Amino acid sequence: MDNFKDLKSDIQERRKLVSTLVRQAYLPRPERGVGEIVQALADAGFFRLRGVLVGTVAFQCYPAVLGVRLPRTAMVTADADFAQFHSISVAVEDQMPPVLETLKQVDPTFREIPHQNDGRFTTQYTSRAGYKVEFLTPNTGSDEYGGRPAPMPSLGGASAQPLRFLDFLIYNPIRAVLLHGAGVPVNVPAPERYAVHKLIVASRRRTDGDGTAKSRKDLAQAATIMEVMIAQHQAEDLAEVFIEAWERGPAWREAIRKSIRQIEDAARTQIYTGLSHGIRNLEIDPADLGLDKILENGE
Numbered sequence: 001m002d003n004f005k006d007l008k009s010d011i012q013e014r015r016k017l018v019s020t021l022v023r024q025a026y027l028p029r030p031e032r033g034v035g036e037i038v039q040a041l042a043d044a045g046f047f048r049l050r051g052v053l054v055g056t057v058a059f060q061c062y063p064a065v066l067g068v069r070l071p072r073t074a075m076v077t078a079d080a081d082f083a084q085f086h087s088i089s090v091a092v093e094d095q096m097p098p099v100l101e102t103l104k105q106v107d108p109t110f111r112e113i114p115h116q117n118d119g120r121f122t123t124q125y126t127s128r129a130g131y132k133v134e135f136l137t138p139n140t141g142s143d144e145y146g147g148r149p150a151p152m153p154s155l156g157g158a159s160a161q162p163l164r165f166l167d168f169l170i171y172n173p174i175r176a177v178l179l180h181g182a183g184v185p186v187n188v189p190a191p192e193r194y195a196v197h198k199l200i201v202a203s204r205r206r207t208d209g210d211g212t213a214k215s216r217k218d219l220a221q222a223a224t225i226m227e228v229m230i231a232q233h234q235a236e237d238l239a240e241v242f243i244e245a246w247e248r249g250p251a252w253r254e255a256i257r258k259s260i261r262q263i264e265d266a267a268r269t270q271i272y273t274g275l276s277h278g279i280r281n282l283e284i285d286p287a288d289l290g291l292d293k294i295l296e297n298g299e
Helices: 002-023 032-043 062-066 086-091 099-106 143-147 166-170 191-202 211-231 235-246 250-260 265-281 292-297
Strands: 052-054 079-083 111-115 118-126 132-138 159-163 174-178 184-188
Touching (some): 032 079, 032 099, 086 132, 099 118, 132 166, 191 250, 211 250, 235 250
Parallel strands (some): 079 132, 118 159
Antiparallel strands (some): 111 118
């Protein structure tokens, strides 16, 4: 009974803290349904099994991580994305309860969406209201694997959609708290990886459908995090990850170059200057990386 009272008191204190952060510090709280979905998957063991919350819902955690307010316009989303390395899913020798049952506890209208290339597998779930939950995994093989769902033994019957560049994003995630209820402990990408990853994927969005809108949101999120990290004297952390991506090959460099040129002039200048200082503080000459003209002249 004493342990129960202590636990109940702790939850009440955490709820008060979350409420204070939302109401007085103006930090973002996810929509109730989104928070309940993340809470349900957390309780089911997704983050214990080294899963990572990605996408815009993860972006909602960064104001508390970075200690700043971020634009709410960049936080609107109609889906929640969850990622895990396939090697981890195989190696942990543990698994969540069935994902569909877990989601139905939040909203009974959730249903599976059979994968378009192999209906035996499911990587996406949707509710009657149109909210989607998707599971992702890095595609580190050839492009032909990008269209094939990957079975994930630890994900309670769910498979995952392989995506390029995701291995870069979810490498060495950090612990954070989603401000829902008493706070939901989650794993999210390091903010510097999130920002650089968004630069890469923004240039690869399709122009049909809502691809252009998603690209604009990607760029807004990337620029915002980079500006904040530079202003908070974290340029070296940003520069280190930027260099890692830059050195992965010409396709990565072209994607980064194309996206960063589309950022608004004042923000782009601040980013170029901050990256240049950060790289030099790492005792690396930007010229050795072929970055000197880009960072100094924006070419």
